[in-house]
Amino acid sequence: MTKTSRRTTLFGFTAALLAMTALSSAASAQSISMTYLIPSGADGVAVAEELVKSFEAANPDINIDIETRPGGSEGDNLVKTRLATQSMADIFRYNSGSLFQAINPQQFLVDLTNEPWQADVQASFKQVVTAPDGTVRGAPMGAAMGGGIYYNRAIYEELGLTVPKTWAEFMANNEKIKAAGKVAVIQTYGDTWTSQLFVLADFYNVSAADPDFASRYTANEAKFATEPAALRGFEKLQETFEAGLFNEDFGAAKYDDGLRMVAAGEGAHYPMLTFATTAIAASYPDMLDNVGFFAQPGDDAASNGLTVWMPDGIYIPQTTSNLDAAKKFVAFVASVEGCEAQTRAGGASGPYLINGCTLPDDVPPAVTDMLPYFAEGGQNGPALEFLSPIKGPALEQITVEVGSGIRTAADAAALYDEDVRKQAQQLALPGW
């Protein structure tokens, strides 16, 4: 090979490399192109795809591209990074409540207070996407969730049990299930976050006994350790452990195992948030009808009610270049057609927070069981994390200790109050 030809080859190769890298970023042209960033996962993607499809059918001049991101703390970092570098998608889905406050909504998100569709959004959702200056900056995406206890209907039928309205009835059911040689309560500390449910889902009972607890708690006047109503959540966890009701592998089992066990009847009760209904429907479709749901019982049957978690919101960053089209899409999501598209794609996992949205008749029993709490005469209230910005980061470790019999309820509540203090001081709340 001569010198020149070798050099030509080298230059040719370099040029080819540059050409390859340049080519691959060609963009497709359409009248308006937008991006919509959602957390990954097959269920969420299916819902987003159906929403986009219905929206594009109604607005043929707008084209929306769905992007996904990881969930959890990696996702939090990504969202903050992309907001800070002005590279956020035109519309994005993210948590409401305390995580929403952490992305600095006033600085980064478009104010949606005066949009016409806000009239149909329920007030309970608006308060969890309201920035500190009182402006509403998001629309609800998805259905409301309840925190409570999944139960296996086949076991209940076999043993002739009824859904408990008080904690005493619940423990009596557990004793009968245990006497029949079955696992009464499923716990899965392989995923530590699942251990918090007995404490978090008890909050409706706390606020029923003490309506001001959340505000006094934020002001450092009420404590888990000193308020008997609040301490009950920890005590309930301790009681179930001491009664020996758990599955044998409760320390190592994972969330997925818990869903399988309650669906297949390997255990009778699994305390969980109702978003798990979609996961059960996807993994164990033929066992879905075995699974029912009830709110975590309190001490008084008359004040039995459900602790509610708000769904994610969708938001528009101020950096978007397609503000009108983005607002159109958000308005579509917050409309009755939007709810219908979500139901078509993912099945209904609970009631929507848009007035006028209804659920189809063929929803799974776990969802039907949830509806009375939202209907006329039913009782529900938001979880503590939507009423107070304080949630200690170590709660899941503490509840694992209580649920494993390492720490007593009173001791754990005191430790959690201490854990919470650090976060309240970081947030610079008055009174701490």
Next chain:
Amino acid sequence: MTLIRRYWLSALAIIFSGIVFLVPFSFIILMAFKDRTQAQLLDFSWPQGMHLWSNIVEVVTTRNWMLLTAFINSTILTVASVTLLVIFAAMVGFVLQRRKTRFNGLIEFLILAGLMIPPAVVPTIWLLQGIGLFGKLHGMVLVEIAYSLPFSILLYRAFIATIPREMDEAAIIDGARPLDVFFRIVLPLLWPVTVTNIVVQSVAIFNDFTNPLYYLPGNANATVQLTLYNFQSQFQTSYNLLFTNIALITIPPLIVFLFFNRQIVAGMTAGAVKG
């Protein structure tokens, strides 16, 4: 008997490495054969029924054939980054080793700093936005080169020290210009360490997850590691599809390495004077 006495240690090593490499790999393959309900158990069991093909079809067609885009992107990213990385690192290593100036200390400090100081994401994005390369594949290539350069330079510099200076001088006497000395004399002699570089860096860049996640947003820019998140989320994971995806993106590099195995081993054991 003597056979056993002579080879028992080798046999033990082979069995041990077989367990370490083959057991996880067979787990991936077994999971890829299962349906969702069985895969959710996450155990080491024989698949009930044959679901491999439907899993593959679902994984490949998910999100509008995203996996194919991802393969193209990852291939371009890996090939382009490693090629440029090898050329640049060898050049820097050569000059740094052969030419002593008073800046050498400073340059060596900068290289070590690049190795030790963790890169910050947000300022890097600002820089990329400033030069118009954010969210573009060639910008990502430059980022990967920058992150891997210090390590490669160190490898090359140490190796070039073993090549006698007389070789360069002989070439110069025969009339070679500086670029000829590098590309026609030195670079071929660096083949063993170049192979090491190619293997180490292409594995690292092909498997990189966080950098493409932050610097390459957008579906058109997905790389293979990012496709894993199509089947995995905080509260719901389809293990059968996830493991099928893992198998699909593990096999191509594996084939490449099997295919080039002879060259790689030959390169690593080659003597100094060759080519």
